[in-house]
Amino acid sequence: MSDNYAEEYPLLKKLLKVPAFRFVVVRYNHYSLVQRLKEDLEATYPDRKLVRLDARKTPFSTLLQEYESLSEDIIWLENFQDLLKENPNLSATERENYDALTSGLNLRRDKLARHSNALLVFLQASAEGVSHVRTLIEKMPDLWSFRSLFLDLEMQLEPVTTTDQLPADRSLDEVPIDEDQFERNRKEIIRLRKLLEETPETETAYRLTLYPQITKLLEENGIYDQALIFLEEWLEVARVEDKGKVLFQMGDVLNKMGNLPKALKRFQDYEKIQQKYVKETPDNSNQKHNLAIAYERLGLIYTKIGNLEKALSLYEKYNELEENLNSTHSLNIDFRNGLSVSYERLGDTYSALGDIEKALFFFRKYNILAKQLNAVFPEQTFLKNNLASSYGKLGDVYFSLGNLNDALYFFEKFNLIENELYKNHKDEITFISNLATSYSRLGDTHRALGDLQKAQYCYEQQRALNEKIYERSPQNIYYKNNLAIAYSTLGSIHTDLGNLDKALTFFEKDLKLMEELYMDHPQNTSIKNGLAISYSKLGDTYSVMGNLQMALQFFEMDNELSQELNNDYPELLDYKNSLAISFEKLGDTHLKLGNLEQALNFLKQYNSLEKQLYSLSNQRVLFKNNWSIANLKLGEIHFLLGDLNEALHYFNMFNTLVKQLTESHPEDISYK
Secondary structure, rough: OOOOOHHHHHHHHHHHOOOEEEEEEEEOHHHHHHHHHHHHHHHHHHHOOOOEEEEEOHHHHHHHHHHHHHOOEEEEEEHHHHHHHHOOOOOHHHHHHHHHHHHHHHHHHHHHHHHOEEEEEEEEEEOHHHHHHHHHHHHHHHHHHHHHEEEEEEEOOOOOOOOOOOOOOOOOOOOOOOHHHHHHHHHHHHHHHHHHOOOOOOHHHHHHHHHHHHHHHHHHOOOOOHHHHHHHHHHOOOOHHHHHHHHHHHHHHHHOOOOOOHHHHHHHHHHHHHHHHHHHHOOOHHHHHHHHHHHHHHHHHHHHOHHHHHHHHHHHHHHHHHHHHOOOOOOOHHHHHHHHHHHHHHHHHHOOOOOOHHHHHHHHHHHHHHHHHHOOOOOOOOOOOHHHHHHHHHHHHHHHHOOOOHHHHHHHHHHHHHHHHHOOOOOOOOHHHHHHHHHHHHHHHHHHHHHHHHHHHHHHHHHHHHHHHHHHHHOHHHHHHHHHHHHHHHHHHHOOOOOHHHHHHHHHHHHHHHHHHHHHOOHHHHHHHHHHHHHHHHHHHHHOOHHHHHHHHHHHHHHHHHHHHHHOOOOOOHHHHHHHHHHHHHHHHHHHHHHHHHHHHHHHHHHHHHHHHHHOOOOOOHHHHHHHHHHHHHHHHHOOOOOHHHHHHHHHHHHHHHHHHHHHHOOOOOOO
């Protein structure tokens, strides 16, 4: 794909030179092309009125009235592709209005042609872009026959990377429950704990029936520290055949608490037990499946630690076992779903390693199997949700590649299924939460495509859904954290829109929730990391607003927390990378303040950490790219300080790394 605006625009310019009825279809792959077209038409024809309308919100009667009031002018209909899509989530009224507009334009073709106006309709391209045009022809054949021009505007889309490069995940590993369930759990926990206290230790058999119930309910309610205490008690007295179950649950709880080293140890202990069982009973398919899940959990922990190569080897073992189980038990839904998840994990890992071709291979296998499972077991909502997730994964890969219209196509499928699940299960928080996530992905894509208004709409939907969940259970850390993320996302889009005061308001809302969460859960490292990111976002905003002293304060708070996280978990590479970026922001801010020596000191620490990260995981493209940027910045500051030899050294290093990135990832034009 190449930028073709310079070739396409003169065709429209020439067409509109002589006032007459013109019907022009404009397809575009990035919203900035629409903005550019508007600016150029206004500059070329300053005496002609240009009326912009949103096809989704404009009744046909309003459009016709507006059109007939014009003379030798331009009427501009955006979002016309939404009128042509099959969308079962539209209300009957919306569908009726959409059909009325397309049929009205078609039937009034001759009436429209009596006016010397230009009617431009805009279609956003997607993976299904051709079908938009085909549908337009089918719905509006008479008007299509009067078309004057089909303008197909394209620009090269770059792979998308976050501007602040904060890779550490703010999400929490927790299964959401609603307020009523939380309260029922709370009362049941009180009852069961009382029973446990009143039961003599000599009555081991009865006490062993209480531990599984108590720990499960405490984990569901997010009271992990207490769950861990009871799990440790249970482990001491558990029967030999139950110890694996206890260790597995301990691993899950420790993972949710962010204590990855201890979680890793528990899952390793569980793996040893399952290895023993499989060796003793090699024909027992359930024991093989349990061993496969042990590999999956270990892979998740190594992924979080940042050891992707080790995670990959574990996911390959997981996949191999699930493939074998499915070859002999093809009708077992648990085994087939396990195979589906193994494809997802392999896709995630190859994506993180930068091997997009392999990531796509496994995500496509995940999607194919998810379709099959959903077709065979349509009543199983979790399988339908997995299908939605598979579309989301494909969207993620195309998004990272810069194939934004393909990404949009898959994210729309993701959103469509989640909308269906939500409509059929409005009281189930899982589906409300997943729908919010799908809107977040759509928002990210529209934002990258330059359509900030659509992005804002999606982010508002994400916020509204998360607020709805939070209101039902305000003490739940999962819901509170997700709402904080939604506020942060709105802060980012308002920054893009230039609404810095609004952006600041949303970032402050994010910070308030994260500080409350951290105060209540100081041992939860994911929350601590989220708070550090909140400080960083506020620092970014104050920096853009020109208040560098306030920016510096927030960057220093971010740096302080990031240092604590790195000191506590030096093996977690994402935390180390977050620390590196906090040094980068401190260096950039001191540079803007004119404190060159302080800037140099912080940027040296940034460079040192990124070099260390690359040496620890040289397959992580992010780390190599960050190290190249660190070298560039050190070169620039040495140049400002007049140390030209040092500047040349770092510039050469930057050049070498970028050449390597370009050669190893030719599909990524950002390196070129």
